[in-house]
Amino acid sequence: MLITIQRTPVAPFTLMNAALLNRFDRSFENDHERTSVVEYALGGRIVHRSAEVRLKEWPTFLETAIGRTGGGLWPTDTEPGSRTSRQQRALAHLQLGGARFANTQAMCSQFKVDIANGLHAFGSSVVRAGTTKDSYKAALYLASASRGAGDTVYSATGEVSGTNYTAGGVAVTTGTAPTLDGTTMIFTPSASIVYTTVTLATAFDAMLLYNDTSATKLAVAVFTFGSQTVTAGTFTLTMPANAAATALVRIA
């Protein structure tokens, strides 16, 4: 087997038979990575070194500890200088956006907003004709329907019908663009969804939010609520506060 070597830091790369070299395999592992290294030496000098670093997930047990103690703080029942306390302070500091002294594996917060704004396309099937925002609608469904996570597009199957209700539902007001609250992407329609002076005599308990601009009426989400009927009246769906803990649509 031929190995690529470099006899000195400024020498050109050359190939040499592995049988003529001394091989050393090393590895180490800590909370953040597992690294394997292979080295080849010639005459006592390292002439080849390859390394493979396998990153690990963030140590979630420490996140719990951080949540309990707060950023930069430590439990009163442990020594501030103890290893555990030092780790907690360091991780809290990073997570709260403090000065960086190490790289941190994370989804970039802005990416979450950009997803909601249609700026990314990992697949090849995304076609956008313009730069204007899409229109969304809210359709109501009977309690006997089976809407849920499996929905891909708007469907009239199981949709309510009655006086003054138009199939497909009503427009949703999207006056507030997706934004970040901390590191969480948040989006909430900017007004209540209102079905005015309708009679919906058969019990309904779900609303499908879907993209009315897309040709196929792509589904966004199904929201359920207590089963209702409405008689010559108005059905109003009010919105939660548009914040990290409460927004209607969130990417945390």
Place this chain on the structure above:
Amino acid sequence: MIHILKEDGTEDDVDASVLTKTEGSVENDHGRTTWVEYRHAGFLVHRSVTTALRPLEPVGSAVGTFR
């Protein structure tokens, strides 16, 4: 004036004073819902409902590893 659905299936606007009004609210796993009903001679002629939408569970941001 209250918009009503009469027993014969037609709709009309009538003065609220000739109707019996009931209101209620419930808060459970589905959130908070309030309603107002009007009856005429015991017949439900109007019902409006307001319900608060519950947020979706947030989409997680776990990033995969190279393992």
